Amino acid sequence: MSSSGFASQNGAGGSYANGPSQNPVGVYPSNQGFMAPPQSGYMNNLPTKGPPPTGPSLYSGGRHQPSPAGTPGALPASPNHMSGLSGPPQGSATPPPANSYYQHPHQPGWSGVTPPPPMGNNASPVPPAMYRTTSTPPVFQNPMQPPAPSVNNAAMTAPPALNVMAPHQTYGPPPSVRPPPPPAAVRGTPPPPVPPTAAVPPPPLATHSDGVYAAHPGQMRGPMGSSYPSLQPVYQSVPGMQTAPQMPPPAQMQTQPQLYPQPSPGAAQLSPSLASLSLQSQTPEALRVVNLLQERSLLPPGAVTPPTPCLPQDLQKLNSSPEVFRCTLTSIPQTQTLLNKAKLPLGLLLHPFKDLSQLPVVTSSNIVRCRSCRTYINPFVTFVDARRWKCNLCHRVNDVPEEFMYNPVSRSYGAPHKRPEVQNATIEFIAPSEYMLRPPQPAVYLYILDVSHNAVETGYLDVVCQSLLDNLESIPGDARTKIGFITFDSTIHFYNLQEGLSQPQMLIVSDIDDVFLPTPDSLLVNLNECKELVQDLLSSLPQMFSKTMETQSALGPALQAAFKLLSATGGRMSVFQTQLPTVGIGALKPREEPSQKAAAKDIQHLSPATDFYKKLALDCSGQHVAVDLFLLSAQYSDLSSLGCISRYSAGSVYFYPSYHKQHNPSQTERLQKDLKRYLTRKIGFEAVMRIRCTKGMSIHTFHGNFFVRSTDLLSLANVNPDAGFAVQMSIDENLLDLQMVSFQAALLYTSSKGERRIRVHTLCLPVVNSLSDIFAGADVQAITALLASMAVDRSVTASLSDARDALINAAIDSLASYRTSVLSVQQPGLLAPACLRMFPLYVLALLKHKAFRTSASTRLDERVFAMCQLKYQPLAYLMMMVHPGLYRVDDLTDEGALNINDRTIPQPRVFQLSVEKLSRDAAFLMDCGTVMYLWIGRNCSPVFLTQVLGVESYAAVPLNMIHLPELDTAESARLRAFVDWLRERRPFHSILHIIRDESPLKPEFMQNMIEDLSESALSYYEFLLHLQQQISK
């Protein structure tokens, strides 16, 4: 059971299914998805026992057919849907679950009971595509020198412009091999020596942990096209899981004695008293009944804060910050059946590599982990006595290693529960040599630049080359850092930058069908040694092609060349492309239809036209190469195909529609600012991220940019601090005996300084057994973000209208469940618990978001980019884009202002996104994430116009104003402080457009008024009425 469950995830997420043998993005959900354990779907409609309920909580695809978009169509006709898909695993006797996610397109909801059409053409199941995972012990090729105990990684982290890294605490190893004499208190009872025989041998799969590359580069798959050799999907954390799920593991039974009394918060509190922990602190407000049809002012005056898990205060104090790790449900249902009843999605939202101001860093030769499931010791383990700790994920009792008895912070001995590892839910380790299979590679950066006529005409080369020149000193790395450049049009141009040359030497390869590297050893050069040549090249590049008449674009061959260049070391490719690739492998044809504003179901081509980019990305991922794509284009460039190169290699996608240096200055500003962040932000190479969870739960689907290497392991060729991930979870076994569960994300990476590091985040949440407690802990923003990712997948695997219907049904079903199962007294209206009061609003916002909207005309690339962002942006930034902030700014005061570093930052209240909130005698700032609008009312006060904008009258406000003038007035200072503060809180640049009623951008501003009726989308009030109607049916 468990193994098939885990196997089922290996195709994780349909469109994210791995491996060249499977389909590109647009495939119908892969067979594995349907093999998920019956309970594993979100909003599963097939309870394991008994027939589906028939009450209002019954989720019937046909019944909720509300969308004006109409009935969902059949599978999109894209050929991708039919090619090379392996069928459902053979011999599957159980019917496919009503898996919310992998659902037949004829069922518009998240759940569906129709099995997938047997599209299989393989007699035997294709093994889940994985990298070869070695079951032999890791080869320690190069025992790296142990890091100096006092490494201060503050120095290595270039302070990013937006998030200044404060110096990190660094804890070194114990000062000597022998621990210091124990303090007097414990001296009387010296810890018993641990008999070596007591140690249980590590499970055979221990090497399959994130400590070790699953495959040696030399063993990795070679050319694309064949399936990856794989071993049986494994999950080493659960030996014996198949046998008696409800039985405590043997270790637990042996060591069941009373808990070791502990002075510290943390472990000791895992006592039965938790059960009696009251939810009362949270319940009244979170579950306050709100009639949405009556209560219109839903928005809090400031930011929406995430709910706090109902844990004992001392445990909660140690928990991961919601900024890096949060769950859609801060109270975990005891069973999948209960989860199904709540009709809320269960999943994690992660921002694992976020720039942090506080990050404890530990240097240790022995990183303490559970011998059974390899969980890192964390604040939520239990010390059963002074020498043993119980894993909070698999419940195995482990020995405390001798050196862990010493606390480097207090320099004391005998209090392992006070070690930094047990006091911090987010912590970083400097890894010893067993965490590497080859020496950490240098930071390698390769820039691939489109120099076709079209590219040169946009003027982007000036900006990119200048940004590189300006930031060359700040690029993360060390003395070994390497850099290289490739330019391309219809041919590929390499640059020999070898030390000793008097100037860069350009080498042109015109055979794009069989690309080779002309001088393989001198194309990637040491940045420090060859800096002058690099600077020469960057200074001359923009001019070198200024007269070009070459219009063709051989992007695919250029990428192949780049892959060859980087495959030995891994590294980062930064690709700048300005048009549709036209020649060589990977060439694409225009697919955008002139009028994409037709009905949602007609929107085609959300899936790639070729699998070339995905396959190349998988090869790149295998060699630890990530590809970041900068698309700067006025015309359709097929981002849904090109984007695969970044998506599966764990890269990032940047999009600058209508980029032109002269004609579109705001995009130029954005590119400049984004590049500064991009070039100088922290980077991790050769990364993997593993997510573990308490036994009984499992990962269902991943969302983000990565390659799924195994059931719980993501390959991240690069990891950057601005990447977010989402993970859908399921409950495989009842969690009846547990008071809390934990999730742990471990990110192993090579720093730009060549250190192997592990960043670990652990989140602990209570388990509850009542629907009202589940609802009370619902995190509406996390739910919205997870649903957005799911809906993106649904748009691609089924259709846009299907995704829209599923979003609407998510709101209907959860509110219906709340009404029938939680509310004891029935009352009229559309009722929601206070914690979910914004759920319908956010769903409506998603329906009107560029990714899913049907009303306004939306360019295909812009829609696809919006979808990329929904899957990739960390929650905080995603919500800015989904539900913009609206502030009145013509009357800013210092009342309630923030004071940060001697700056006074006004905090205006947030307004509803409705035109009725605008008043003509005011000015409003709308913050949509990457863009802000400052709307000036026709009768705006002359004081504001003169003191803030520096103009005499409304009519004098220029139509294309993008900067606030720096005037020496209090009003100007306040608004600029506020705008700067908003901008500082995100890693990308926000353009500011100052607009008035006559401005060409006014319609875009108005489109974000999501509470209002638009062209063909409902107003918020109408939407509520629609939900109410469906719920009361």
Ligand SMILES: [Zn+2]
């Ligand atoms: Zn464990």
